[in-house]
Amino acid sequence: MPFAVTRPFSSAGRIRLGAAVVIGAVGLSLLAGVPAADAAPAAQAAPADDLGSRFTLAVLPDTQFYSRYSADQFQPRYGKDPFQVQTEWLTKNRDALNIPFVTGLGDIVDQSWQENEWVAADNAIKTLDDADLPYSTAPGNHDVRDSNDDLDDTSYDLSQEPFLKWFGPDRAKEVSTYEGSDPTGMSQYHLFEAEGQQYMVLALSWRVSDATIAWADSVIDAHPTVPVILTTHQVIDIDSDAISPKETEYGLELWDKLITTNDQIFLTINGHFHGESHLVKTNDFGHSVTQIVIDYQMAYEGGDGYLGLFEFDLSNNSINVQTASPWVTWKPQETLTSYDQPFLEGVNQQFEVPMDFAARFESFDPAFTIGAGTQPSLSDKARDILLDGFTGPDPTSTEAPGNTEDYVDVAGTLAHWRFTGDSGVVAEGQTVTDVAGGNDLARASIADSGAANAEVGDVTIGSDHAYLSSDDASVCFANADRNDSRYSYLATASDAPVNNESFDNGYTIESFLKIDPSWTADDNQWMMALIRAGNRNEMPGVPYDQWGNGGPVVLGVSNLKEFQWSVIPNEPGLGDRVNWSGEIQLDTWMHVAIINDPADRTTTMYVNGAPVLRNATDTVGQSFVPDAPWLMGAGMDRNTPGAGWNGCIGETRIVDHVIDQSQWLTARADLTTLTLTDAPEGSLPAQTRLTTFSGTGHPGAEVRMAGSIAGTDVIDEDGTWSIVLPEALPSGAYEASVVQALGTRESDPVAFDFDIEGVAEAPAPSTGASDPTIAIGGGAHSETLANTGAELPAVGIASALLLLTAGGALLMHVRRRRASRASG
Incomplete structure (x- = not known):
């Protein structure tokens, strides 16, 4: 997600809170926490009369949330979903941008067992079919029935795989560029022509087998002079700084078994990992292979319609990458927010890949020539098209903190737990100060917690912290395992004032959270970061909930790595009110803000500055068990602690009313007040x-x-x-x-x-x-x-x-x- 989107833009030390979100943040997200960085310069725009040999490859990153929320969120609000608007825009502008091909990166849907999601995806892709605009599809981990990393495409019961029903070979053969599929039908390849040159798109399934790799080798060997673009759901990842590329075990396997040994593969594009990055490697032939990851599903509105426009400028030996959103410019102006930016311009969102095509292809295609120079700058043309008549709000920006005191003090702060000044193992009974006063946290003793296998060393305070947090430390809970009775937590005292707060005037609760890379659903599903203790099913007036033996208020992570905020409001008869995010990336700091606004009786969750799609309505305040403490680092089930957090928790603040982003913990103190x-x-x-x-x-x-x-x-x-x-x-x-x-x-x-x-x-x-x-x-x-x-x-x-x-x-x-x- 942006922090908006949270990715770095051209000003050093700043990120724009757009869709990227960085915090992403977007993304994105508008502001993962990410370190300061200068954006790479945009590709040099060609003069208006500088015609050349150019074409645009369109790239559709993970569309899963567009499909999932098409029927119940996007269609009611807008009449269309972003996926549909993307494909309509591409078909409308195929000639202006010289688009010969569109490639998808997998995760077409979010829940492969939900028919309505495939229907939404089918409606969007049908737009390409009707316009005869060639495209490729390939399944991601969300498109297969079992995405276990230990399985490959030959392990599936193919008769039960919905991808084959909706986008398998029977449909693919109707696309003019389609040349064939592997024996499973899950991978396919296409040949398209642009500027007088043939190119191959090799679209591989999630977790291909050695047999499928052998098939891919044979396809390449059968077309020995054709440059190959490999698209699949996972190759490279993004490092914890949200900028640098990070290689993956599976991506390295593909590299060793397929990419480096086939000189024709000069470009790989994948999704899966939230954000964007790119890497240039050298293959066995001493030639470059550019690897790009692009995925905006955690940005505002499930990706805010961002897609990749890869301009192949054959005359000037470069691939110019832009990240653009037809959805942003299509939406009614009155619906736009600060997250809605037509273009993302961060270091990995708008960049140039220098490439001497003739030299790069010479070893297998010495006859390569560029086409007639009839095309203007297509990157400029895309900007002209999207910005024509568009009026939108300026993006919000924020900066890295200057020191540990660089945050906004907010009147009405009930508790603000910070870890600055402490380090090392947190001893049993050791306190964490509430800088707002009166609600210190203390580590529960292992004996009192009932965690039979917990150890004192499982809880530490260290310097790891979110980029946009002014607190330069966090508390980390290690080795949590729900199956092994291993967890630890901090708790307020029984007489802490915050224990009995009902929040009738609403609330703003913020925390910085990071899930440890060792997280697994078996060991850590439904782990909790912050809760109010008690058993909601024992509270007066609360309707019985089969899942509701936990506390009346919980912030945790589901079995699908989604943030969940669940609360019994101050009208307990209304029952549970829940907010859900999308899938959260491991080993990455996320800022979570939960805003309950009594004026419209809504609760909105923001992840890295971007509001999630699934928010709660008809809810004000919180019900609670009198004098029951707040717990950080664990949950409760039937009045017994458990479900320990596997990861780190940064500064966390509870405010007794609604505050906006200008006062969040990601905002900076106002230094414009100086007078002499x-x-x-x-x-x-x-x-x-x-x-x-x-x-x-x-x-x-x-x-x-x-x-x-x-x-x-x-x-x-x-x-x-x-x-x-x-x-x-x-x-x-x-x-x-x-x-x-x-x-x-x-x-x-x-x-x-x-x-x-x-x-x-x-x-x-x-x-x-x-x-x-x-x-x-x-x-x-x-x-x-x-x-x-x-x-x-x-x-x-x-x-x-x-x-x-x-x-x-x-x-x-x-x-x-x-x-x-x-x-x-």
Whole structure:
């Protein structure tokens, strides 16, 4: 998902909260947590009259949520689903973008046993059929009945596989480019022509067998001069930084058995892993193979209609990749949110792959030539088409925190658990501080928890944390196993105020969560990150729920790796109200926010800034068991703890009302509040004694003054600061600026300049009446010498020169204050 989408965009240290979401985030997501990075430059746009040999390969990444939610979510809201809009747009613009072929990357549906999902996918693909726009399909793990990694395509009962019924060889043979399928029918290959050159798309099934690899070898051998694009559901992954490529065990198996030994394979494209990345490897022939992963299912609205447009620019020896959404530009303007951006422009969302096609293909196709130069820049053309008449909101952006205090304090915060300052094994009984006060967590003893096989070392606090969390630590729960009575948890005390909060005015609950890569459904399904203890089936007025022996409020992960928020609202007779995300990626930090709005009686879950599709209605507040604690790291079943979290939990906050993204834990403190009160300016009289600079700003931030005057201070709890000079400034010219900062993040500078005139001649003796003093104001504090009847002492030339020399870079004496928060 964006953090929006959370992927890095062109500004270093920033991500745009669009569909990518990064947090994704998108994605995406709008903001997985991801590290700062400069986006790669976009492909050089060709001038309007720069015609060349070009074509566009269209790529449809995982469409599973479009199919799953077509009937009950997208159709009622919009009249169409994103999958249908994608294929309609491609057929409409096939000529303008010179699209000879469309390839899918698997996970056509989300639940292979649900007929209605295949119907939705069929409706979308039928658009390509009707327009005679060639395409390939191949099943992903969600398209087969059993996606166990230990099985391959020869292990299936093919008579029961729904993919073969809907998109098998019988349908594929009606596509003009189709050349054949492997013996299982789950893999297929196509030959399409573009710009006078034939290309093969080899579309492989999820987890192919050695027999299917042998079939693929034979297909390539039968077409010895044809460049091959391999598409399948899984090859490369994305590393935990959400940018770098990460090779997989299965992808390396494909590399060793098929890709590196076939020089004709020059490009692989896969989905499966949420986000995007790319990798260039060298095959056995010393030639490059570009591998690309693209998947936006965890972005806003299940992917927000993003697809890949791969412009093959044969004249300029490059493949220019764009990530675009026809769905965003199709939706009614009034439905658009900040996540809806027509193009994603992150480092792996818009990039160029340099490729000398003739040189790359020479070993097997020495006769390769480019076509006639009749096409303009197709990347530019795609932008023109999608942006024509489009009006949408600007994306939201956020930054990495400057230090551990770089977050927004929110009035109404009931509990805020942070792990900064602690490290190592969490001992039994050890507490985690609630920085909001009054609701500290303590580790339950192993004896009291009933976890027979738990060990003290299973719970640790370390530096691993989400990129957008200002808390530089998290608590990690290791070795959790529901089948082995191994779990651990932290809990509030029985008298903690938050235990008895009903949230009648709504709530905002946030947490940063990461699932350990060792997670398995057998050992960790329905594990819990945060719950309110008790048994909902024993609570007065709650309808009996066969699955409901857990707490009245739970945040956990299902057997399908989906986040679930389940709550009994403050009207217990309404029963369970549930929010669901899509499948969550392992070993990746996710920000989860749950917003209950009493105004419209809804609860919305956001993952990396993007709202999930399945949200709860007719719900306000929470029912609870009086004095029952909140638990972090485990669940409950029939009043007994269990279902331990296998992974890490970052800072977690509970607020007693609705707050928006500008106040979430992913947002940064406001550093635009810096003022320098009555800054000196212009030419000041020689009698001026300038000793103090002061102003206002963000409590806890450090004020840094630089230039011909330098010094620092920490802003007080009341929002004021002052820097006091050890002595008054001598005469001379001064230029300086002030910023306020939380660690590495600074505000824009407030600049000022002034000069103090040289020493004037001694005044005539006073007549006894005091002359008015010359005042600058309350900020830059100054005094003048009043006429007291005494002559001013003469300043010697040597002393004056010494003062002027020192005045060029006079360091201020900083008045030390106790800050409300450390500046880091």
